[in-house]
Amino acid sequence: MTLRIISAAAGALVLLVALTACGAPAEPQGSPTSDAVAPSPAPSPAPVNSSVPEAPAELTCESMISAGTVSVFTDMGWTAQSKEFVVGGVELTDGLLCFWADYSVASDHGQLYGWAALSTEEATQAQEGLLAEGWKREAGADGVYVTEDPRYAMGLDEDGYGMTYLFGDGWVRFADTRQGLILVEWTG
Secondary structure, three states: HHHHHHHHHHHHHHHHHHHOOOOOOOOOOOOOOOOOOOOOOOOOOOOOOOOOOOOOOOHHHHEOOOOOHHHHHHHHOOOEEEEEEOOOOOEEOHEEEEEEEOOOOOOOOEEEEEEEOOOOOHHHHHHHHHHHOOEEEEOOOOEEEEEHHHHHHOOOOOOOOOEEEEEEEEEEEEEEHHEEEEEEEEOO
16 A cells, blocks of 8 residues: 555656746748858856756765655655665666665655666566566667566556666666656766
């Protein structure tokens, strides 16, 4: 029951993050009405107090996922602990796997997120290892998704996906569900 509530909360959080990421449409670009070349505007100095935060310097459990997700978890009394990151039998030492939970109570309820840099060879070995364990592979616009067999998943998102790895060019992301991958913002 608790896992379903957490999964529902995580799903709502994913929807909230996706909706807030949508901004106002860009101003339409007018087409020039003559062949005259408009003068280039003079470069302006960078603002001293920019509202755009700098990228985190290092991969941590807090910098890997969105600030909003970290805030929700900490408000619930959750903290993160790093875990060994092994994918399909391949140990990924250039990355981080984090388990967010309330460690003040004995429970296995929480959320997992991971990110790691990996070579093409490591990605191939990891995917082959997962497929040999019964995981499912799907090509997508963002990369290759490898998802656990839903019959054995502890929790599923609304599309029926459980734990999922997304393999991109030189990296892999991981979340408890495929929808949860949107919360992993680290780009390396």
